[in-house]
Amino acid sequence: MDTDSTPLVKLVNQTLDEYYETLQAFLSSIDTLGLNTTELLNISEQRKAIFVGLLKLDENLCELFRKVRKHQKTQKQIFQLQMYSAMCESATALLAEKIHKSKKKLEMKILEAEDAVDESKLYSSETRNVNELIDYSKRISPFTFAPESLEDGRTLQVAEPPYPSELKMRMGLISSFEFKDSEQAESAPGIEKIDEEQLFIDNEQSFDVEDSEFLLDLDLNPDIE
Structure with missing residues (x-):
């Protein structure tokens, strides 16, 4: 039997069945009542062969049980890796979503900043020279100041x-x-x-x-x- 390609559970079941049959044969060989000397010698040789077979089967079972424990340990590690992989994928998806939202917000801020720059350029282009405004205000100031008879404490009357x-x-x-x-x-x-x-x-x-x-x-x- 090719033990490398046969599933482990099938190997264990087959070895247990063979061990059970060999053990039954060994127990049957113990009943020697009513047999002569020649028959006893033959049974003794068969019993030795059966016993050797039991020892070999016992070694095979021990080896299979070690493989089973190793297989269970490996399966547990695989399950943990799958769980960690799922958690990693979830964290990656969450990170990608946050990066996407941050990108959208950054793009909105960039657009707002560009609008503010354009508005600032528009206002700065429309603003006159400060020195020109000062000179103009000095020229019209003699005609715009308050009269000398103005009293600060006097209240203005409401016009109809x-x-x-x-x-x-x-x-x-x-x-x-x-x-x-x-x-x-x-x-x-x-x-x-x-x-x-x-x-x-x-x-x-x-x-x-x-x-x-x-x-x-x-x-x-x-x-x-």
């Missing part, structure tokens, strides 16, 4: 809007008579003059327009429709 309020627009002609009467009352002696600008500031936003037959029905927002 360039259009009349909604109430004045709806009152129409009636408002002009009211304004004339108010001017006459202010010019009368003994009557305290009312600050129209301050009154406008105080009451412009708080005055509610109510329905009245004297108010004009005007469409103040014709473009909305």
Whole structure:
């Protein structure tokens, strides 16, 4: 039998079967009752041959068991190598994924930096010479400085809007008579003059327009429709 090409498990099973049969033959040779001297001599020679065969089979089994232990150890090492290989492949895949993401982020940063450089070049090309701006500001400074009568502590008055309020627009002609009467009352002696600008500031936003037959029905927002 070619032991090199035969599977190890098959060799072990065949050797065990042969050992079992040889052992049975050896035990059967011990029963020598009722035999003569010549037969006993023949059985004794057979028993020696069987015993020698058992010893040889025992050596073969021991050798096979050593091979089995070595094979199991090798299989365990192979399993560990496969596990380490799988872990290495997983770590390699994770590293490749991180490198890919880092590459994408780096490319985005490079694009942002290029845009910033282009924008900086655009602004720098549009910026005038500083000395030219300084000379220009010196030339126009006599015409742009604050008047000598300016008082820092004086508050500026709020100007009226360039259009009349909604109430004045709806009152129409009636408002002009009211304004004339108010001017006459202010010019009368003994009557305290009312600050129209301050009154406008105080009451412009708080005055509610109510329905009245004297108010004009005007469409103040014709473009909305």
